[in-house]
Amino acid sequence: MNSTRSTILNHIRQALKRNNLDNNTISNLEARLAAHTIHEQPTVAADLTTTFMEQLTQVAGTVEVIPRTTDIPFAILTFLQQQQLPPKIVATARLKAINWPPQWQVAYRAAQPADQVSVSYAFAGIAETGSLVLLSSSNSPTTLNFLPSNHIVILSQADLVAHLEVVWSRLRSQPLPCTLNIITGPSRTADIEQTLQVGAHGPKRLHVILNTQKQY
Amino acid sequence: MKLTPAAFKSQAIIALKNDSLQRALMRSKSHFIDKRQVAIANLPIFARLRQRAVEIKEHTLAHLDFYLEYFEKQVHEQGGQVHWADTPSSACQQIISICQAAQAQQIIKGKSMISEEIGLNNALEQAGFEVTETDLGEYIIQLAQESPSHIIAPAVHKTREEVAQLFHQHHHHYHFNPQATAIPDLVNQARQVLRDKFLAADVGITGANFLIAETGSTVMVTNEGNGDLTRILPRVHIIVASIEKVVPTLEDATTLLRLLARSATGQAMTAYTTLSTGPRRSDDLDGPTEFHVVLVDNGRSSILGSEFHDILRCIRCGACLNHCPVYGAVGGHAYGWVYPGPMGAVLTPLLLDLKTAIDLPNASTLCGRCEEVCPVQIPLPRLLRYHRIRAHQAKLSPVITRFTLQIWAFFARHVKLYQWFTALNIRLLGRLGQNKGRFRYLPFLGAWTASRDMPAPQGETFIALWKKRQRKQ
Numbered sequence: 001m002n003s004t005r006s007t008i009l010n011h012i013r014q015a016l017k018r019n020n021l022d023n024n025t026i027s028n029l030e031a032r033l034a035a036h037t038i039h040e041q042p043t044v045a046a047d048l049t050t051t052f053m054e055q056l057t058q059v060a061g062t063v064e065v066i067p068r069t070t071d072i073p074f075a076i077l078t079f080l081q082q083q084q085l086p087p088k089i090v091a092t093a094r095l096k097a098i099n100w101p102p103q104w105q106v107a108y109r110a111a112q113p114a115d116q117v118s119v120s121y122a123f124a125g126i127a128e129t130g131s132l133v134l135l136s137s138s139n140s141p142t143t144l145n146f147l148p149s150n151h152i153v154i155l156s157q158a159d160l161v162a163h164l165e166v167v168w169s170r171l172r173s174q175p176l177p178c179t180l181n182i183i184t185g186p187s188r189t190a191d192i193e194q195t196l197q198v199g200a201h202g203p204k205r206l207h208v209i210l211n212t213q214k215q216y
Numbered sequence: 217m218k219l220t221p222a223a224f225k226s227q228a229i230i231a232l233k234n235d236s237l238q239r240a241l242m243r244s245k246s247h248f249i250d251k252r253q254v255a256i257a258n259l260p261i262f263a264r265l266r267q268r269a270v271e272i273k274e275h276t277l278a279h280l281d282f283y284l285e286y287f288e289k290q291v292h293e294q295g296g297q298v299h300w301a302d303t304p305s306s307a308c309q310q311i312i313s314i315c316q317a318a319q320a321q322q323i324i325k326g327k328s329m330i331s332e333e334i335g336l337n338n339a340l341e342q343a344g345f346e347v348t349e350t351d352l353g354e355y356i357i358q359l360a361q362e363s364p365s366h367i368i369a370p371a372v373h374k375t376r377e378e379v380a381q382l383f384h385q386h387h388h389h390y391h392f393n394p395q396a397t398a399i400p401d402l403v404n405q406a407r408q409v410l411r412d413k414f415l416a417a418d419v420g421i422t423g424a425n426f427l428i429a430e431t432g433s434t435v436m437v438t439n440e441g442n443g444d445l446t447r448i449l450p451r452v453h454i455i456v457a458s459i460e461k462v463v464p465t466l467e468d469a470t471t472l473l474r475l476l477a478r479s480a481t482g483q484a485m486t487a488y489t490t491l492s493t494g495p496r497r498s499d500d501l502d503g504p505t506e507f508h509v510v511l512v513d514n515g516r517s518s519i520l521g522s523e524f525h526d527i528l529r530c531i532r533c534g535a536c537l538n539h540c541p542v543y544g545a546v547g548g549h550a551y552g553w554v555y556p557g558p559m560g561a562v563l564t565p566l567l568l569d570l571k572t573a574i575d576l577p578n579a580s581t582l583c584g585r586c587e588e589v590c591p592v593q594i595p596l597p598r599l600l601r602y603h604r605i606r607a608h609q610a611k612l613s614p615v616i617t618r619f620t621l622q623i624w625a626f627f628a629r630h631v632k633l634y635q636w637f638t639a640l641n642i643r644l645l646g647r648l649g650q651n652k653g654r655f656r657y658l659p660f661l662g663a664w665t666a667s668r669d670m671p672a673p674q675g676e677t678f679i680a681l682w683k684k685r686q687r688k689q
C-alpha cells in the first residue's frame with residue numbers, strides 16, 4: 001500500500017516534470033495555507049436578518065422571530081400545533097435549562113427512528129444563502145439534523161453572518177467537529193422527472209426560531 | 217459496469233428512436249438550462265469567480281503531491297485513515313478489506329461517480345456484501361440494473377410510470393398502494409424502504425466533492441440528505457475520491473461551492489453541504505467510529521501535465537451535459553460508460569482507451585456551448601480535437617476518412633490547383649442541379665443527405681467573384 005502511495009506521488013512529480021519540492025516552495029505553500037485568503041464574495045445587504053429570512057423562505061424553510069429566549073418553548077409549541085404534532089421532542093442538551101410545560105416529553109440524546117421532531121442550536125446562520133451551520137458535539141448530535149421529519153433550529157441573531165467565510169475563521173480557534181452541516185432548506189429531490197419534491201431522506205420541514213434577544 | 221462506448225453509433229440510433237427517452241431529455245434540458253441561467257443572473261461576480269476557480273484548481277494541480285500529503289497528514293491527526301489506490305481493482309480491494317475488517321454485511325452508499333468508475337458495487341457484491349444505493353436516482357437505476365445516464369441526475373431518463381413499475385416490483389412486501397404513480401408517493405416509498413436500510417447498515421460509502429488539505433476534511437453536497445445519513449448512521453464511513461478533488465483551504469472550497477450548485481441545479485447552495493472530519497469524538501453521541509478516505513488515481517496522474525490536463529479541473533457539475541446538443545439528443549447511455557456528454561467524451565478515452573471510445577470525441581459539432589458554460593473554463597472542444605488528432609495519428613480513424621483528408625490536404629497545399637478544382641466542381645454541380653436547385657442524394661455522402669438536401673452551387677467560387685470585383689475596381 002505504501003508502495004502504491006509512492007508510485008502515485010512519483011507519477012505526479014514526473015507529470016509535473018520536477019522532483020520533490022524545494023524548501024522554499026514548501027514554505028510558500030504553507031504560507032498560502034496559513035493565510036487562507038478569502039476570495040471574491042457576493043455582496044450581501046447590510047440587513048442580515050432580512051436577507052437571511054428571504055433566502056431561507058426561498059428554499060422552503062420557515063422562520064419565526066422571537067424577542068426573548070424564554071419564548072423558545074412557545075415558538076416550538078406554535079410550530080407543533082400548526083403541524084398537528086404531539087408535544088414530544090428530542091432536543092439538544094443546551095435546552096436543558098428550559099422550563100418545559102409539564103405534559104411535554106423532552107429527550108436529550110441522539111435521534112432515534114421513531115422521533116418526529118428535533119430541536120437543535122445553530123452555530124451560525126449565513127445571510128448570503130439562508131443557510132444554517134450546525135456542529136456535532138455531545139450537546140448536538142448530527143442525527144438530530146437528519147432523522148426526524150421535522151427539524152427545528154434555534155438561531156441567535158448575534159450568530160448571523162454575511163458569508164460562510166466568517167464561520168471558517170471562527171472555527172479556526174477551536175477544534176473542528178466530527179461533522180459540520182451547512183443546511184439550506186429541508187431535504188429535497190428532483191430525481192423523478194425533474195419535479196421538485198421536498199422531504200426525500202432528511203427532514204420534510206425545516207423551521208428556524210430566530211432569537212433576537214441580546215443577552216441570554 | 218459494461219463498457220460499450222465502442223457501440224456509440226448504434227446506441228445513439230436506438231436512443232433517437234426511444235420516445236420516452238426523448239420526452240425525458242426535452243424536459244430535463246429546459247429544466248437545467250433555465251435554472252442555471254437565473255442563478256447566474258443573480259450572481260454578478262460569476263465571471264470573476266470562474267477565473268478564481270481556475271486559478272485555485274491550477275495552483276492545486278501544480279502542487280498536487282504537496283496537497284495530497286498535507287491532506288493525508290491532517291486526516292491522520294483527526295483520527296482517520298488514508299488509503300492510496302492506483303487502479304480500480306486496487307481501490308475496490310482496499311474497500312473490501314475495510315468492510316471485511318469491520319465484519320460488515322450491509323453497505324449503503326451515497327451517490328459517487330468515482331465508485332461507478334471503479335465498478336465498486338459489483339466488486340462488493342462479488343465479495344458477498346449487500347449494497348444499497350440511497351440517492352433516489354441511483355436507487356432507481358440500481359433497481360433497474362442500469363447505469364447512470366447523467367452525472368448529477370442518474371435516472372433522468374426514467375419516467376414516473378417506469379419508476380412506479382420498478383417500485384411495484386421491488387417493494388411488494390411493504391404493501392404500498394400498487395396504483396401509486398404520483399411523484400410524492402414514490403418519493404415517500406423510497407424514503408421508507410431506504411430508512412430501514414440506513415438503520416441496518418454497517419458501512420456507509422460516499423464520494424466527496426472536495427478534499428480540504430488544510431483540515432483533512434471531506435466535503436459532500438447533496439439535496440436529499442442521503443449522504444449524511446450514510447455518513448452518520450453506520451459504524452464505518454468510507455469516502456472514495458479521486459486525487460484531483462483536493463483543494464488547499466476552506467476558503468478555496470467555498471469559491472468552488474458558489475459555482476458548483478449554480479452550474480449544476482441552479483441553486484445558490486444545495487440543501488446539505490457537509491464537512492466530515494475524522495471519526496466521532498470520544499464524547500459524541502453519534503457518528504461513525506471509523507473514518508477512511510480512499511484516494512484513487514486511476515489515470516489522473518498521467519493526464520496531469522498532458523495536453524488533456526485541463527479536464528482535471530472538472531468539478532462534475534453537469535452543465536456541459538445539459539447544454540450539449542448531442543447529449544440532449546441521445547442521452548447518457550449512448551456514451552456507453554460512466555461519464556457522458558462533453559466531459560465524458562474527453563474523459564472516457566483517457567480512462568479506458570482511445571480505440572474503444574473513438575466515437576465519443578467524434579460525436580460533437582464542436583459548437584462550443586460546453587466551454588461557454590463550464591464553471592472552470594475547461595476548453596472541452598479543444599480537448600475533443602486533441603483526441604481526434606491522436607486518433608488520426610494512431611490510424612484509428614476509418615481508412616476512407618484518412619484517405620479523403622489526405623487528398624484534401626494535398627489540394628490545400630497547392631492553392632492554384634485547389635482553386636481550379638473547386639471552380640470545376642462548382643460548375644459541374646451547378647449544371648447537374650440546375651433543374652431542382654438542390655441534391656437529394658450525393659454519392660459517398662448518403663449519411664449527410666439522408667436528413668437534408670444539399671443546395672446546388674450558384675454561379676462561381678468566392679475567389680473567382682472576388683477577383684472579378686477587384687478587376688472592376
Ligand code: SF4
Nearest residue numbers: 530531533534536590
Ligand atoms: S467539464 Fe465543466 S461543465 Fe462539464 S461537468 Fe466538468 S466542470 Fe461541469
